[in-house]
Each structure stands twice: as structure tokens, then as C-alpha cells.
Amino acid sequence: MTDIKEMVIVSGKGGTGKTSIAAALTSLFKDKVIADCDVDAANLHIIITPEEVVSQKEFIGGKKARINLDRCIQCNVCRDVCRYDAISEKFVVDPVSCEGCGACYYLCPAKAIDFTPQLAGYCYICRTPLNESFVFAELLPGEENSGKLVAEVRNEAREEAKKRDTGLILIDGPPGIGCPVISSLTGVNFALIVTEPTPTGVHDLKRICDLINHFKIKAAVVVNKSDINPDYVEEIKRYCENEGLTYLGEIPYDSKITEAQKNMTTILDFAPDSEASRAIKEIHKKIQKILEDV
Amino acid sequence: MYALSAEHEHPISRAFHVMNRNVLIAQPQWLGRDKMDDMRIAFASGKGGTGKTTVAVNLAYFLAYSKQQVQYLDCDVEEPNGHIFLKPHIEEMTPAQVMMPVIDKDKCTACGECVSHCQFNALVLILKDVLIFPELCHGCGLCARICPTGAIKEGKRVIGSVEQGKAFLNIDFVHGILNVGEPMAGPLIQQVKHNYKEGYIQIIDAPPGTSCPVVKTIVDADCVVMVTEPTPFALHDLKIAVSVAQTLNKPIGVVINRENGEFKPLMDYLSKNRLPILATIPEDKNIARQYSEGNIIIERLPQYIDNFMELAINIKKLLEIKQFR
Ligand code: SF4
Ligand code: SF4
Numbered sequence: 001m002t003d004i005k006e007m008v009i010v011s012g013k014g015g016t017g018k019t020s021i022a023a024a025l026t027s028l029f030k031d032k033v034i035a036d037c038d039v040d041a042a043n044l045h046i047i048i049t050p051e052e053v054v055s056q057k058e059f060i061g062g063k064k065a066r067i068n069l070d071r072c073i074q075c076n077v078c079r080d081v082c083r084y085d086a087i088s089e090k091f092v093v094d095p096v097s098c099e100g101c102g103a104c105y106y107l108c109p110a111k112a113i114d115f116t117p118q119l120a121g122y123c124y125i126c127r128t129p130l131n132e133s134f135v136f137a138e139l140l141p142g143e144e145n146s147g148k149l150v151a152e153v154r155n156e157a158r159e160e161a162k163k164r165d166t167g168l169i170l171i172d173g174p175p176g177i178g179c180p181v182i183s184s185l186t187g188v189n190f191a192l193i194v195t196e197p198t199p200t201g202v203h204d205l206k207r208i209c210d211l212i213n214h215f216k217i218k219a220a221v222v223v224n225k226s227d228i229n230p231d232y233v234e235e236i237k238r239y240c241e242n243e244g245l246t247y248l249g250e251i252p253y254d255s256k257i258t259e260a261q262k263n264m265t266t267i268l269d270f271a272p273d274s275e276a277s278r279a280i281k282e283i284h285k286k287i288q289k290i291l292e293d294v
Numbered sequence: 295m296y297a298l299s300a301e302h303e304h305p306i307s308r309a310f311h312v313m314n315r316n317v318l319i320a321q322p323q324w325l326g327r328d329k330m331d332d333m334r335i336a337f338a339s340g341k342g343g344t345g346k347t348t349v350a351v352n353l354a355y356f357l358a359y360s361k362q363q364v365q366y367l368d369c370d371v372e373e374p375n376g377h378i379f380l381k382p383h384i385e386e387m388t389p390a391q392v393m394m395p396v397i398d399k400d401k402c403t404a405c406g407e408c409v410s411h412c413q414f415n416a417l418v419l420i421l422k423d424v425l426i427f428p429e430l431c432h433g434c435g436l437c438a439r440i441c442p443t444g445a446i447k448e449g450k451r452v453i454g455s456v457e458q459g460k461a462f463l464n465i466d467f468v469h470g471i472l473n474v475g476e477p478m479a480g481p482l483i484q485q486v487k488h489n490y491k492e493g494y495i496q497i498i499d500a501p502p503g504t505s506c507p508v509v510k511t512i513v514d515a516d517c518v519v520m521v522t523e524p525t526p527f528a529l530h531d532l533k534i535a536v537s538v539a540q541t542l543n544k545p546i547g548v549v550i551n552r553e554n555g556e557f558k559p560l561m562d563y564l565s566k567n568r569l570p571i572l573a574t575i576p577e578d579k580n581i582a583r584q585y586s587e588g589n590i591i592i593e594r595l596p597q598y599i600d601n602f603m604e605l606a607i608n609i610k611k612l613l614e615i616k617q618f619r
Contacts, residue, residue, distance in 0.1 A: 012373065013342065013343060013373055013375075014341060014342010014343040014344075014373075014502045015341070015342050015343005015344060015345075016343060019527060040502075040503035040504055040505050041340055041341055041502075041503060041504065041527075041530070041531040041534065043341070043526075043527040043530060043531070046526045046527060046530060062413060062414075063413065081435070081436075081439065083393075083433065083434055083435060084434075096509055096513065096541075096542070097513075099432055099434065099480075100413055101413055101414075101432055101434030101436055102411065102413050102434075102436060103434050103435065103436040103439065106411060106436065106440060107436075107439065107440075139504070139505060141504050141534050141535075141537045141538040141541065142504065142505065142506065142508075142509045142538045142541060143505060143506065144505060144506040147477070174503075175342045175373075175502060175503070176342075176372040176373060176501075176502075176503075177372050177373070177472075177474055177475070178372050178472070178476075178477050178479055179477030182475065182477065196586075197586060198585060198586040198588075199375075199378045199586070199587075199588040200347070200373070200375040200378055203373075203375065203378065204373050204375075207373065207474055210474045210475075211474055211475055214474070214475055225582075228579075228582050228583060228586045229583065229586035229587065232586060253579075253582075255554075255577075258525055258554075261525050261526055261527060262524075262525060262526060262557065264526060
């Protein structure tokens with residue numbers, strides 16, 4: 001059985017073009033399982049249109065409280081113990097504010113409170129037109145993205161990789177530095193960071209790098225839209241040098257990337273000879289080398 | 295660089311006079327001061343990077359320039375970026391704390407009650423010790439209440455900080471910065487929002503995405519402005535974000551950023567769901583460049599002032615329609 005390597009693509013800041021680049025890079029790798037872990041706003045499936053959904057699994061999240069008014073004796077204990085102001089004067093629980101801690105449920109003297117698990121989203125396992133496995137998930141709107149669904153997607157992806165004996169899992173990670181990102185980073189072999197040469201891009205790059213260092217993961221940086229501001233490209237290069245991060249290269253700003261997205265395809269298929277496509281192919285080669293070593 | 299004291303020399307001031315004299319003259323009517331005062335406008339987007347922060351800071355700047363009292367609250371605590379553009383002078387920094395259990399080992403009998411009650415798996419029993427995973431704790435206090443020997447007390451733990459100060463044009467600025475590796479965005483957002491000031495127009499920059507922190511941010515806003523782009527990704531995420539705002543019963547308007555020719559699926563979606571377009575901002579490399587230098591767009595590219603005036607007027611209309619409902 002092949003050793004399974006996992007690579008995640010993250011960005012810190014949203015809108016750096018991470019998913020477009022992930023989609024293009026993905027198409028260059030052979031023999032892999034694709035996992036979209038941006039469960040808050042899964043987008044990869046717009047470009048890698050799955051041909052067939054093999055299975056759909058319900059994702060059960062945390063529990064939520066509901067008060068049975070016919071059993072309620074209006075003692076007010078629940079309202080006193082709830083730290084999230086989730087229970088109204090009329091003893092109705094607001095599901096949006098309820099964190100599902102269960103304090104009211106356990107402490108209600110009349111046992112008037114139901115505390116049941118809630119459906120929080122779905123996880124899909126699909127086949128791409130190239131007959132590769134593609135796992136993605138959708139969180140129901142407003143549900144807590146605790147990172148559990150991300151972990152679930154990664155588990156399913158690993159199962160698929162084992163089942164189909166593929167050596168690589170490519171993960172499109174969520175934005176930010178919170179729980180879902182942490183879930184998408186833990187235990188991966190390599191993290192690719194896509195950033196942009198703007199103050200916000202640099203700011204968020206530093207924050208995600210702190211996190212990655214924390215987990216001691218091998219990481220490399222790609223600058224997208226590199227011609228917007230050469231000064232910041234230099235700053236990013238310097239930062240990488242100081243932090244011991246591999247600097248993989250630049251992808252110039254290209255409106256064709258957006259055009260490709262509108263046509264629901266990757267830049268490589270849409271404009272194979274464009275500068276951006278060439279840059280992505282270069283970066284792919286370098287990543288392959290890195291993956292051989294990790 | 296920013297000649298704020300000499301207002302007549304300020305670039306935006308010049309722009310107002312030269313380009314669009316009518317704006318200054320028309321000002322009292324279109325804003326109707328007393329009504330505009332207590333608005334709370336949240337900026338959300340679903341997808342990150344659609345220009346939510348850009349639109350929010352520029353509107354804040356525009357309103358402040360129109361002599362409104364403006365407060366800017368950055369609730370995107372994982373990646374707070376508003377300060378890069380508004381360059382506030384931070385006057386006060388308060389650590390943000392949440393409750394966390396502290397276990398008195400002498401009293402603990404390792405009965406495991408706390409472990410089995412905690413819904414967030416923040417406690418585990420290893421050998422005869424209860425261990426706490428602070429990052430998982432929601433600070434609900436249940437473990438302290440149910441511990442049969444009273445071995446659990448509540449202490450505090452720092453998850454980030456809230457900073458406030460004054461930015462350009464006297465804009466009152468507040469933002470929260472979540473510590474790296476810290477997952478509890480919710481409580482920090484609450485603490486940013488404790489700083490609401492009365493009599494101000496509040497511009498709130500919500501986190502991207504559609505999950506719990508977004509709900510926490512927009513739950514008490516008067517209206518939600520969705521900033522989107524004409525792309526399939528952004529549209530997909532817009533739909534989810536709109537459904538979140540709809541479950542909260544908020545008036546919703548849309549700003550189309552980086553517009554470059556019609557993107558029919560977006561237009562169809564907006565008209566089908568009766569979502570008003572509050573303003574459109576064209577795709578322009580100059581905007582991208584100003585953004586990349588951390589500048590306020592309407593200060594450097596005054597031709598876009600009209601877009602933000604339109605946005606302000608339309609937000610006001612959106613709220614008036616709501617009153618009639
Ligand atoms: S479960 Fe916790 S958050 Fe929900 S209503 Fe009860 S006490 Fe409040
Ligand atoms: S305070 Fe609540 S979340 Fe924290 S450890 Fe105790 S029971 Fe768990």
C-alpha cells in the first residue's frame with residue numbers, strides 16, 4: 001500500500017485566488033483524492049464538477065436545548081445558568097444564541113428541557129469526470145464551524161485514498177486562522193500558502209505562518225496577483241527568507257483567471273498559454289519535488 | 295501625508311468642491327441627520343476577499359466626511375484589516391477574557407462528572423487527573439456547577455484583545471484581535487460589540503463565511519450589506535450568506551464589486567429574490583493598486599465618491615422601507 005501524503009492549500013486572507021489556483025494545481029497532479037475543507041463556503045465543486053455523488057452523509061453537530069412549556073415550572077434556573085442569554089422571559093430558547101452547553105438541561109429541576117443533536121451539514125463523496133475521488137461538505141447556514149466537519153471531510157478523504165490506493169490527498173483549506181483552519185492543518189505533510197502582495201495579504205500571511213510554525217509543518221509560499229505591487233512581493237520574499245519558508249514563485253494578475261471561473265473551468269484549460277498558466281505549471285513542478293522529500 | 299487638520303487642503307475636500315459641488319449642497323437633505331444617527335450597518339460577504347472591508351472603510355470615510363459621527367467596528371477578529379486603511383491612533387487596549395475552569399486537585403476525587411457533562415470535550419480524565427483543553431472550553435460554567443465536591447472554580451483566560459482609538463476624520467475605531475491558534479471568535483466579537491456608542495452610525499465589518507461568528511456579528515444590525523463579485527464562487531457564497539441574514543429577518547442590500555460586464559446568473563438571482571443593488575463598483579486596476587498601498591479609495595480616486603454617496607442613500611432607503619413593513 002502506498003504511503004498517503006496530505007497537502008493543504010491555505011491563504012489566511014480570503015480572496016487571494018486560493019481556490020482558483022487549487023483547482024488548477026489539482027488538475028496537474030495525478031492519482032489523488034481531492035478534499036474541499038472550506039466547508040463554510042465550498043467552491044471547488046463549481047470548477048471540478050463532480051460527475052456522480054457516491055454517498056451523502058449527514059453531519060450531526062452539537063446539541064441544542066428546547067424547553068417543554070407544559071412541564072416548565074417557571075423557576076428561572078435555566079435563565080440564571082445560561083451564559084449566552086439564549087432563554088427569553090417566556091422560557092423559549094433562541095436557537096441562534098444557544099451554544100448547546102447543556103447547563104439548563106442538566107440543572108432544570110423539573111426536567112422540562114430536551115437536549116437533542118442537530119443536523120449541521122452534509123458531507124459528499126463524489127467522482128470527478130476523471131474518476132478521481134472528490135470529497136466536500138456543506139455546513140448548514142449559521143451553524144458553528146467547529147472544525148469537526150473539516151475533520152470529517154479529511155477522514156472520508158483518507159478512507160477513499162486507502163480504498164483506491166492513491167498516494168496523495170489535496171486539501172483546499174478554509175480561510176482565517178481559527179478552528180477550521182487548525183483542523184485542516186493538523187498532521188498534513190505540506191502546506192502551500194497562497195497570498196497576495198497587499199498590506200492585508202502580508203498581515204494575514206504572518207498570522208497563518210505563526211500557526212503553521214506552531215504545528216511545525218513544512219510550508220511554502222506563492223504570491224498571486226504578483227504585479228499589483230512589487231514592493232510587497234519583495235517584502236514577502238524577505239519574510240519567507242527570515243522565517244525559513246520556501247518561496248515558490250509568483251503568478252501575475254490575470255483577468256483570464258476570473259474569466260475561466262465564469263466558464264467553470266481552470267485557467268490551464270481556458271488559457272493554457274497565458275503567463276498565469278505557465279507560472280502555475282512551474283510551481284507544480286516545485287511542489288512535486290517537495291512532496292517527494294516530506 | 296494626511297493633511298487632516300487643514301481640511302480645505304485635504305484631497306477628498308478638494309474633490310468634493312471640484313468634482314461634485316452638489317454633494318456638499320445636497321448633504322443635509324439626503325442624510326436627514328437625526329434619522330441617520332443610530333444606524334447599525336453590517337458588511338458581510340459569504341466569500342472572503344470580495345472587497346467587504348474596502349467598501350466598509352470607504353463608506354465610513356465618506357460618512358465621516360459628510361459630518362456624520364461614525365463608529366467603525368471590525369468584528370473580523372481572525373483577520374482584522376480595517377486598521378490598515380483607517381490607520382487609527384489606538385488609545386486603549388483591553389485584553390479579552392473568557393471564563394475557564396480551574397481545578398483544585400486536593401478536592402477533586404476524579405469522579406468524572408465534569409468530563410461527562412462538558413459538551414465540548416474540553417475536559418478529559420487521564421489516570422487520576424482531570425485535564426483541561428482551554429481552546430475547546432466555551433466557558434459555560436456547567437462543570438463548576440455540577441462538580442459534587444466543589445473542586446472546580448472559575449478563572450479567566452485571555453483569548454485576544456480589543457483595541458480602540460480614533461481614526462481619520464474623528465472616526466471612532468474599535469477592533470478585536472484574536473490570538474493566533476485561538477478558536478473562540480464568538481466571545482471576542484461580543485466584547486468588540488460592547489463598545490457600541492450611542493448617537494453614532496455604526497459600520498460593522500463582519501467575518502467572512504456564513505457560520506456562527508457571522509451570525510453573532512449581524513444579529514443586532516439594522517441592515518446587512520452583502521459585498522459580492524460577479525463570479526460563480528462569490529455568487530455561491532452570497533446565496534448562503536443571504537439565507538443566514540434572512541433567517542435573522544434583516545433587510546439586505548447588495549454591493550457588486552469589481553463589476554466588469556454583466557454576469558447573468560447574479561442578476562437573475564438578485565431579481566428573483568428581490569435583493570436591491572445598493573451600489574456597483576467597477577473592476578479597476580487603480581483601485582487594486584490603491585488598496586495594495588493601504589489607501590482609502592475615494593481619497594485617491596475621487597471619481598468613486600459618487601458610488602459611495604449612492605451607497606449611503608440607498609442604505610438609508612433600505613432602512614426606510616423596513617420601517618413601513
Ligand atoms: S444549552 Fe446552554 S446555551 Fe443553550 S439555552 Fe441551555 S444554557 Fe443556554
Ligand atoms: S466551562 Fe463548560 S465548556 Fe468549559 S470545561 Fe466546563 S463544562 Fe466544558
